[in-house]
Every structure is written in C-alpha cells, then in structure tokens.
Amino acid sequence: MIRIEALSLSIHGLPILRDVSLAIGKGQIFGLVGESGSGKSMTALALMQLLPNGAEITGRAHLDEIDLLTQSEADMCALRGNEIGMIFQEPMTALNPVQSIGDQVAETLLIHDAATRAEARRIARDRLDRVGLSHIGMDRFPHELSGGQRQRVCIAAAIALHPRLLIADEPTTALDVTTQAQILDLLKDLVAEEGMSLLLITHDLAVVSDMADHVAVMQKGEIVEQGPTAQVLGQQNHPYTRALFAASSHQPDRAQMAGRAPLLDVENVLRLYPGPRRGLTRGDPVRAVDGVSFQLHKGESLGLVGESGCGKSTLTRAILGLDPIQGGAIRLFGEPVTPAMRNDLRAGIQVVFQDPYGSFNPRWQVEKLVAEPFHLMAAPPPDRRDRVAEALQSVGLQPADMTKYPHEFSGGQRQRIAIARALITRPRILVLDEAVSALDVRVRAQILDLLADLQSRLHLSYLFISHDLTVIRAITDRVLVMQAGRIVEEGETETVFTAPAHSYTRTLLAAAPRLDIMGRTGTNAAM
Amino acid sequence: MSRLPVSLLLGAALSAGFLAAALLSFVWTPHDVESLVIANRLQPAGGDFPLGTDQFGRDLLSMLMVGARTSIAVALVAVGIGITLGVPLGLAAAATRGSLLDEIIMRGNDLIFAFPSLVIAILITAVFGPSALNAILAIGIFNIPVFARVARGGALSLWTLDYVLSARTAGKGKVRISAEHILPNIANLLIVQATIQFSLGILAEAALSYVGLGAQPPTPSWGRMLAEAQTMIYTHPMLAVLPGLAIVLMVLGLNLMGDGLRDVLDPRLRRQRT
Numbered sequence: 068m069i070r071i072e073a074l075s076l077s078i079h080g081l082p083i084l085r086d087v088s089l090a091i092g093k094g095q096i097f098g099l100v101g102e103s104g105s106g107k108s109m110t111a112l113a114l115m116q117l118l119p120n121g122a123e124i125t126g127r128a129h130l131d132e133i134d135l136l137t138q139s140e141a142d143m144c145a146l147r148g149n150e151i152g153m154i155f156q157e158p159m160t161a162l163n164p165v166q167s168i169g170d171q172v173a174e175t176l177l178i179h180d181a182a183t184r185a186e187a188r189r190i191a192r193d194r195l196d197r198v199g200l201s202h203i204g205m206d207r208f209p210h211e212l213s214g215g216q217r218q219r220v221c222i223a224a225a226i227a228l229h230p231r232l233l234i235a236d237e238p239t240t241a242l243d244v245t246t247q248a249q250i251l252d253l254l255k256d257l258v259a260e261e262g263m264s265l266l267l268i269t270h271d272l273a274v275v276s277d278m279a280d281h282v283a284v285m286q287k288g289e290i291v292e293q294g295p296t297a298q299v300l301g302q303q304n305h306p307y308t309r310a311l312f313a314a315s316s317h318q319p320d321r322a323q324m325a326g327r328a329p330l331l332d333v334e335n336v337l338r339l340y341p342g343p344r345r346g347l348t349r350g351d352p353v354r355a356v357d358g359v360s361f362q363l364h365k366g367e368s369l370g371l372v373g374e375s376g377c378g379k380s381t382l383t384r385a386i387l388g389l390d391p392i393q394g395g396a397i398r399l400f401g402e403p404v405t406p407a408m409r410n411d412l413r414a415g416i417q418v419v420f421q422d423p424y425g426s427f428n429p430r431w432q433v434e435k436l437v438a439e440p441f442h443l444m445a446a447p448p449p450d451r452r453d454r455v456a457e458a459l460q461s462v463g464l465q466p467a468d469m470t471k472y473p474h475e476f477s478g479g480q481r482q483r484i485a486i487a488r489a490l491i492t493r494p495r496i497l498v499l500d501e502a503v504s505a506l507d508v509r510v511r512a513q514i515l516d517l518l519a520d521l522q523s524r525l526h527l528s529y530l531f532i533s534h535d536l537t538v539i540r541a542i543t544d545r546v547l548v549m550q551a552g553r554i555v556e557e558g559e560t561e562t563v564f565t566a567p568a569h570s571y572t573r574t575l576l577a578a579a580p581r582l583d584i585m586g587r588t589g590t591n592a593a594m
Numbered sequence: 595m596s597r598l599p600v601s602l603l604l605g606a607a608l609s610a611g612f613l614a615a616a617l618l619s620f621v622w623t624p625h626d627v628e629s630l631v632i633a634n635r636l637q638p639a640g641g642d643f644p645l646g647t648d649q650f651g652r653d654l655l656s657m658l659m660v661g662a663r664t665s666i667a668v669a670l671v672a673v674g675i676g677i678t679l680g681v682p683l684g685l686a687a688a689a690t691r692g693s694l695l696d697e698i699i700m701r702g703n704d705l706i707f708a709f710p711s712l713v714i715a716i717l718i719t720a721v722f723g724p725s726a727l728n729a730i731l732a733i734g735i736f737n738i739p740v741f742a743r744v745a746r747g748g749a750l751s752l753w754t755l756d757y758v759l760s761a762r763t764a765g766k767g768k769v770r771i772s773a774e775h776i777l778p779n780i781a782n783l784l785i786v787q788a789t790i791q792f793s794l795g796i797l798a799e800a801a802l803s804y805v806g807l808g809a810q811p812p813t814p815s816w817g818r819m820l821a822e823a824q825t826m827i828y829t830h831p832m833l834a835v836l837p838g839l840a841i842v843l844m845v846l847g848l849n850l851m852g853d854g855l856r857d858v859l860d861p862r863l864r865r866q867r868t
Contacts, residue, residue, distance in 0.1 A: 387763050410765040418763050420756035428757050430778050440764040488760070 068092055069114075069232055069264055074126035076106075076113055076288075083109050084288045087126070091232070091264040091281070096255070098279030098296065099268045100311070102507040103478075106288040107268045111234045114266075115151060116143045130232060149179045152225030156237040158217035162209040168195070168220045169205025175227040194223040198253060214375070215246035222253065229261055236268045243374035243534060248578035251278055270507060272315045273580035276300050284308045300582075310509060315582055317512035318541050319519035325367035325544050330400060330496055330528055331386065331416070334360050337394030338381050355381040357552035358395070363496065368522065368529040370543035370560060372536065372575070378552040379532050383500050386530070387418055399496075414443040417489035421501035423481035427473040433459070433484060434469035440492045458487040461524075462517060479510035483517070490521070498530045503538055515542055536579045540564055548572045602854020608847025612840075616662040625653035627660050628812045636830055648819075648833055649826065657814040658840055664726065664815045665844065668808070669795030671730045673788050676737025681784065683738070684745025685776060688753060689768040700746070703739035711736040712801060719807040726809040733798045737791050744787045748780035782859035786852050793848035800841050816841050 069091040076084040084106045091097040101107050112118055114128055114135060128135040130150060138146065147153075155161045163171060172191035176182045182190055192205060198219040209217055218238060225233055235254060239247035255278060258265045267278055275282050276296060283293035284307060292305040303309045336359045342350030356378045363369050373379045384390045386397055388404045397404040402412055417440060420426050427436050437455045441447045448454055456466035462483040473481060482502065489497055499518070503511045519542065521527060533539050539546055539560065546563050548556040548571065556569040567573045624644065634651035637643050645654040687699040715732030722728050752758060752775065761771050802808035803817025811818070816837040823833035 384759075389759065389762055413763065413765050416763075418760065420760065422756055426756040426760060428775050428779065439761060439766075443765045485760075 068129075068131055069266070070127075070129045071110075071114070072127045074110070074113060074124070074128060076109060076118070076122060076124050078119060078123075079121040082288060084113065087285075087288075087290055089283055089290065089293060091266060093231075093264060094258060094262045095281060096258055096265045096267055096279045098275035098282040099266060099285060100270065100272060100275050100282060101285030102270060102311075102509065105285040107285055108236055109288075110285075111153070111236055111266060111268060114232075114234065115147055115153060116140075117147075145179065148175050148225075148230070149181075149228045150230050151232045151234065152228070152230035153234040153236065154218070154221045154225050154238050156240050158214060158221050158241070159209065161221050162217060164209055167206045167208055168200075168203070168212070171220065172224045172227055175224050179228060181228055190227065191223070194227050195220070197226075197257075198223045199249075213246075214242050215250060218242060218246075218250055219253070222250075222257070226257060226261065226263070230263060232264045232266065233257075234266045234268070237270065238267070239274065240269070240271070244536065245374065245574060245578040247274075247580070251580070254278070271580065272300070272311060272508075273582040276582055277580045284311065312582070314508040314512040316537070317508075317515060319512075319515045321368070321519045321542070322523045323544070324523065324526070326365035328365045329362040330365055331363040331530070332398040332401075333362070333382075333386065333395075334397070335395035336360070336382070336385060336392050336397060338378070338385055338390070339393045354552050356385065356392075359549075359552070359554050360395075361547055361554065361557065363528055363530055365495075366522070366526050366528055367545065368531060368543045370539040370546035371530065371532045371549060372534065372539050372546060373549035374534060374575075377549045379549050380500065382549075383418075383498060383530075383532055387416065387498060388413060410443040411445075414440065414492040415494050416496040416498065417492060417494040418498040418500060419482070419485045419489050419502040421504050423478045423485065423505060426481065426485050429473055431472070432469065433471050433473070436473070437469075437484065437488045437491055440488060443492055454491060455487075458491045459484075461490065461521065462487045477510075479506055479514060482506060482510075482514055486514075486517070486521070490525070493525075494527075496528045496530065498532070500532045501534070502531075504533060504535055511538070518542060536564075536575065548575070599854045599857045601850040602858060605847045605850025605852070605854055608843055609851055612662045612844050612847070613666065615659045616666050619656070619659035619663050623653070623656035623659055625656045627652055627656045627814050639832070645836060646832060648822070649830075652814075654833070654836055657819060658816070658836060660814045661816040661819060661837065662840065662844070664803075664809045664813060665796045665799050665841075668726060668730050668733065668799040669792050672733035672737055672795045672798075673791050675730070675734030676741045676791060677784065677788065680738040680741025681745045681777075684742035684747075685749055685772045687742065688746045688749030688776070689772050691750060691753070699742065703742050706736065706739045712798065715798065715802055716805070716807060719802065724807040724810060726813070729799055729802045729808045732802070733795050737795070740791060741784065741787065744783055745780060748783045749776045752776050752779055782855075786856045786859065789848050789852035789855060793845040793852070796841065796844055796848070 072088050074084055074087040087110055089097065099107050099110065113124060116135065116138065118124070124136060133146070133150070169188060169191050172194055173187035176187040176190055177184065188205065195201070195203065195205065200216060200219050200223070203212065203216065209220070212220065238254070239250050242250060251274065254265060257263065267275065269275060279296045281294065282296045282299050283290045284299065284305065285291070286307045291307050292299055299308065300312070303312055336356055337354065338356035339352040340355050342352045359382060371379050385392050386404065388406055388408045391406055399412060399416055434452070434455050437458055438451060441451065455469060459466055459468055464480065464483055464487065473484070476484065503514050506514060515538070518529070522529060531539065531543050543560045545558065546560045547554050548563065548569065550571045556563060556567065556572045563572060564576065567576055631651040634647050635649050637647040639646040643653050643655070645658070647653055648657070683699050687696045690696050714736070715729065718732040719728045749772070758771055758775055761775055799808055799815070800817035800820070803815040804821045806818070806821070808817055809815040819837035820834055823837070827834050
C-alpha cells in the first residue's frame with residue numbers, strides 16, 4: 068500500500084508539486100496522467116528520493132510501514148530496486164550497452180545481496196522467461212534486441228526482487244503500437260500475479276483507460292481530479308480532464324477538396340541499402356523500400372502509416388529528393404525527383420519534421436530560420452521580411468517573434484515555426500513526418516486545426532507520415548499502410564479504419580489502445 | 595547559474611598574466627636580454643634584478659618575459675595551422691561520411707597519429723635546421739589530425755539532426771551547410787580543444803628548445819633556459835626552478851581554462867552543474 072499525503076516539492080525555490088495526495092492499494096494499477104511538465108515524473112522521483120539538488124520536500128509518503136521521506140540515502144539504496152522498481156520510457160538508454168542482459172537483471176539481485184552469483188543468474192533466467200524472453204540468451208547485448216524486447220529486459224530487472232511497488236514512467240511511449248499492446252498486457256499480468264502495485268505514468272488517456280483501476284489527472288504540479296478510472300473518465304468533472312479528453316479525440320474541421328490531378332507520382336520505387344559486411348564481401352542488399360507506388364492528388368491529405376523500421380522515413384527522404392533511388396521513378400509535377408533536382412522544383416515540396424527541438428539551428432534567430440528555404444529561389448524576394456512575417460502570422464505567431472531564438476519557444480510553438488519555414492516558398496505539397504508525434508494532446512489538437520485551416524486556405528496537399536492511428540484518422544482522406552518496405556493496404560481512410568482488408572492493418576488497429584465510449588463524447592470515440 | 599567555474603577564472607587569470615608579460619616584453623623589459631654583462635653573473639634575487647641573473651649576467655625576469663613570447667608565438671601559430679587545415683578536413687570527412695574522401699582523410703590522420711610527434715619534430719628540425727619556424731611547422735602538423743578528428747566527430751552527430759535535413763530540402767549544398775550549420779555548432783568543441791592543444795604546444799616547444807632544436811640563441815626560450823641551468827642545478831637551483839615553474843603554470847592555466855570552458859560551453863555539462 069502506497070500512501071502519499073500532501074506532498075509538495077520545490078526545486079531551488081521553484082514550486083514543482085503542490086499538495087499531491089494519492090493512495091495505491093496492493094495489486095492495483097494507478098494511472099497518473101498529465102501533459103509534459105505537469106509533475107508526473109517528479110512525483111515518481113520524489114517517491115524514489117531521486118530528486119535533483121536543491122529540492123525541498125514536505126508532506127508524507129509511506130510504502131506500507133516505511134516512511135520514504137525520512138529514510139537515509141543508504142536506506143533508500145536498499146529500498147530502490149528491492150521494494151520499489153522502476154522502468155523508464157527509453158529502454159535503450161535505460162540499459163547499459165556493454166553489459167549482457169542476463170548480467171543486468173542479475174545485478175539487481177547482487178546489489179541487494181539477495182542471492183549468490185549462481186543463484187542470481189538462475190533467477191535472472193527465470194525472470195527473463197517470465198517477461199516473455201525465454202528464447203533470448205542471457206549473454207545477448209541490448210543492441211541485439213528490439214525496442215520491445217529491451218523494455219522487457221528493463222521490466223525483468225525491475226521485478227527481479229518482487230518489489231511492492233513498480234513505477235512505470237511512460238513505459239510504452241517509445242514503442243510501436245503492436246509492441247505497446249504486448250508490454251501493457253505483460254504489465255497487467257505481472258500486477259495480477261505478483262500482487263505488486265503499479266504506478267503507471269503516461270500522457271496517453273487511452274492507455275490509462277485500458278489499464279488503470281484508479282486514475283489521477285495532473286496539471287501544473289497539482290492533482291486536479293482522481294478516482295476510479297471509469298468514474299473520472301466517464302464523468303470528467305474537472306474542466307482540464309474534459310479538455311484533455313476532447314483533445315485526445317480531436318477531429319479538426321476539414322473541407323473535402325481532394326482533386327484528381329496527381330501532383331506527386333511514386334511508381335514502383337526501390338530503395339536499397341548495402342547489405343551487412345561479411346568479411347570482404349557484402350550480403351544481399353536490404354530492400355528498405357520495395358516497389359512502392361502511389362499518387363498524391365491536388366488538395367488531398369494522404370496518410371502513410373507504419374511501425375518503426377517499415378521504411379516510411381526512407382521513402383520520405385527519397386520523395387524529398389535527399390537520397391537516390393535504385394529503381395522505379397518519383398515524379399513531382401511531372402518532373403523526375405532526384406538528389407540533383409532543380410531548386411524551383413524543390414521549392415514545391417517542403418517538409419516538417421517530428422522533433423521540435425532538433426529542427427532548428429539553435430544559434431539562428433527565427434527570421435533567418437524561417438527564411439532559409441529562400442535559398443531555393445534564384446534571388447531572395449525583395450520583401451523577404453514581410454514574407455517571413457506573413458508566414459509567422461499564418462501559423463499563429465507574431466511578426467515580433469522574428470528576433471527570438473528557438474529556445475525561447477515551447478514545443479508547440481516551435482512546430483508552428485517549422486510549419487512557417489515549410490510554407491515560406493509557397494509549396495504545393497507539405498510532407499509532415501511525424502509532425503505532431505512529440506506534442507502534448509492539447510497542443511497536438513491545435514496544430515492539427517492549424518494544418519486543416521492552412522490546407523483549405525492555401526490549397527495544400529499533405530503527405531502525412533505517422534505511426535499514430537488517431538492522428539492519421541483525424542486528418543487524412545486516404546491512407547497507405549506500409550509494412551516491411553511495401554504498401555500492404557491503400558484506401559479511403561474511413562474505409563480502411565472501419566473495414567480493414569489486410570491482416571496487418573487489422574493487427575495495427577486491434578493493438579491501438581482505445582479511449583472508449585465511457586466519455587461524454589459518446590459515439591465520437593477515438594481510435 | 596551564471597556563475598563561472600573557478601577553474602575557468604583561475605586558468606584565465608594565469609594565462610592572461612603570461613600573455614600580458616609576453617606582450618609587455620615587446621616594448622619594455624627590465625634589462626636587455628641580449629647583452630651579456632659577466633660582472634652581473636649569478637646575482638641573487640632582489641635589488642636591480644628582481645629574480646636574479648644567470649651565468650652570463652642576463653636578467654632572469656626579462657628572459658622569462660621574452661621566453662613567454664616565444665612559447666606563446668610558437669604554440670599559437672601551431673594551433674592556427676591545426677585549425678585552418680584540420681577543421682576543414684574534418685568537416686569534409688563528416689559531410690561525405692563513408693565515401694572515399696572520408697576514408698582518405700581519416701586514414702591520413704591515422705598515419706600522422708601513428709608517428710611519435712616529438713621524434714618527427716626532431717627529424718624535421720634535423721633536416722631543415724633548428725629554428726623557431728621549423729618547430730612551429732613540426733608541432734603544427736601534429737595538430738592537424740587532432741582538429742580533424744574533433745571536427746568530424748562533432749559534425750557527424752549534427753548531420754543526423756533535422757535542421758540539417760531541412761537545410762538540404764532548402765537546396766543547400768554540403769559546403770554551405772558545413773559553414774552555416776555545422777561549424778558554428780561545433781565551435782565550442784574546437785575552442786576547448788584549441789586551449790588544450792595550445793598547452794601541449796607550449797610543452798612541445800619547451801621540449802624542442804631543451805634539446806636545442808627550437809628557437810636559437812640569443813632568443814630566450816623557457817626550454818633552453820632549463821637546459822642551460824642544468825649544469826648548475828646544485829649551486830643555483832633557482833635558474834632551473836623559475837623557467838620550469840613558468841612552463842608548469844602556463845600549461846596548468848591553459849588546461850584549467852580548457853576544462854572551465856568545456857563546462858561553460860557544453861550544454862550537457864551545464865545542465866548537470868545546475
């Protein structure tokens with residue numbers, strides 16, 4: 068039983084958490100939901116006493132009879148990993164790359180003197196079997212495993228000592244949807260079998276509604292609403308809960324304006340990577356994109372959905388003329404796309420990337436950033452500054468923002484700047500490569516609205532690449548489903564989502580967590 | 595947050611002190627360093643000669659000041675050679691990662707790295723005759739692969755970032771992207787490396803002068819002052835201690851400054867400090 072009472076936290080005088088109280092029973096799953104910066108992770112770190120320097124904490128936190136806030140550092144070390152296990156979002160960085168997975172799971176046992184070396188290895192094997200890795204050797208290294216397998220290793224290490232509390236901080240956010248479903252199932256099983264308590268921290272309401280018995284909604288360091296999951300998500304008493312819920316299933320208003328004229332014609336495209344080195348020779352080349360064909364029409368919004376490694380980013384780079392192709396043809400406005408294509412052709416297709424932090428040279432001001440694609444024009448337009456100001460206004464920013472640096476903006480604002488930069492050459496096609504995947508739900512809803520609005524005002528065509536089915540459904544007319552370098556299904560978005568023809572599409576749709584009818588939104592259920 | 599690390603302040607103060615002494619020596623030294631007045635030989639510190647005189651009656655303080663000038667000039671030009679040749683090579687290698695050009699540049703680097711630098715420096719000065727200029731060339735050549743490596747390593751990680759991709763969709767070529775996006779963002783790495791190489795250059799110059807292959811007499815140099823003092827190390831130890839101390843403090847100052855700059859300029863370390 069975990070009981071937190073009136074927990075407040077400030078770091079260097081800056082308030083982070085205010086009056087957080089919650090209780091998690093044995094064998095319960097407690098969902099902690101909120102947007103980035105709401106204090107979800109800090110609550111977990113406070114429980115673990117892993118707070119940064121300068122942290123001041125008041126209130127109480129008990130794990131059964133143990134008062135967590137008064138333990139010495141040495142006592143906390145004994146508790147961490149033993150009574151409280153934790154898993155993190157990014158399984159690659161949470162594992163030591165130069166240590167075998169068996170050793171990493173056994174390490175937890177050895178640190179706590181819970182077993183001899185031989186015993187620890189035996190228990191580690193047992194735990195790895197338990198998390199579904201019975202076919203994976205103990206001597207394998209993290210880089211040899213997939214993302215889902217790595218997260219399973221992290222879970223095996225976290226539960227090695229049968230902790231009373233397992234904290235999972237966004238455990239599936241970095242994973243594909245089918246992998247996410249498996250990991251969530253595993254966590255559910257473990258909680259039921261081991262009788263642990265699970266504190267599940269996530270930004271994803273659908274995950275919580277699937278998993279949690281109790282849920283707390285956090286905003287700006289405070290829990291604004293909590294209770295049994297069905298009640299909280301069903302009644303949505305607090306306006307913030309309602310806003311989150313609405314944003315999660317947000318459907319921007321879009322005008323149907325797809326024409327029939329193909330702007331972009333992708334025909335039987337083949338993209339090969341050199342095969343793995345075998346001594347002096349190389350193996351067969353890897354077919355990253357394997358005979359893909361589709362057309363993007365004027366004013367259309369086309370989705371490309373697939374899991375990581377399916378080749379969608381490789382295809383995107385070929386379409387943008389960044390990488391050469393080894394077969395087939397890509398034609399933009401009837402002209403071939405190659406890395407050597409003309410600049411005025413390039414100006415017709417621009418791109419917005421996923422990462423709002425990596426998308427900008429941190430040393431440039433917004434004016435220079437947004438104006439960069441002017442390089443595509445023979446001579447920069449004389450009204451350069453006006454054009455930048457206009458582009459900023461069209462994405463909802465101020466012309467005065469021109470003199471600021473990227474770090475002065477939030478994630479959502481940065482994505483607006485990225486869109487402004489893509490629009491500055493007045494392209495006819497915008498490629499959106501996971502453009503809203505890194506954003507909080509409410510910000511994501513705003514950006515989707517902006518994109519819908521821009522499309523109808525500027526008659527843009529979108530190629531929308533995403534792993535997120537909700538987003539694809541909300542913003543596209545037609546969708547392509549990609550698996551292992553091939554398009555396995557293509558069709559009207561609604562048709563594909565309601566009556567998927569290919570087995571892979573059905574798997575994807577089944578794996579996506581659903582935010583079901585329990586909401587006030589009624590039949591307007593999100594994917 | 596904005597407090598500068600102590601190591602940076604201390605290192606910068608030491609380095610600035612030596613630099614000031616070197617600059618001052620152009621216009622004023624307590625005594626002429628090239629006039630030998632045997633009557634004044636081996637004077638103790640104090641009075642007319644603040645640090646005493648050597649066996650030829652030259653003022654030690656003046657010699658240390660002019661010696662600083664020699665050391666700094668040699669190390670500075672050598673670092674300059676390393677940066678102006680090494681950084682473009684590293685940027686080119688990163689921009690063409692995996693290509694033949696990349697291989698040629700990096701294997702060439704390995705080749706230079708494979709030779710012990712001081713031995714090659716001795717070889718160069720042995721062939722072309724000992725002089726400050728040849729010492730500069732010898733030290734400078736060995737700075738090239740260091741800067742090429744640092745530039746390539748930093749640039750490689752930047753080439754995978756979205757803003758570089760986005761610059762490519764804006765039709766910019768590799769040279770332009772390297773100059774506009776890559777170089778400014780690896781500048782901090784290069785500055786830190788430059789201070790480290792600068793201190794290594796000072797050490798290398800002192801070593802070459804010590805064996806008589808650096809700056810030639812009558813130009814004073816710390817390394818040669820050490821060499822000349824060693825026959826009298828038991829009778830007049832200060833003759834060896836003073837130039838030795840100068841070398842140690844200068845190198846220490848530059849290393850501290852490099853460490854401190856790294857803390858200030860590297861955003862990852864900066865986050866850890868706060």
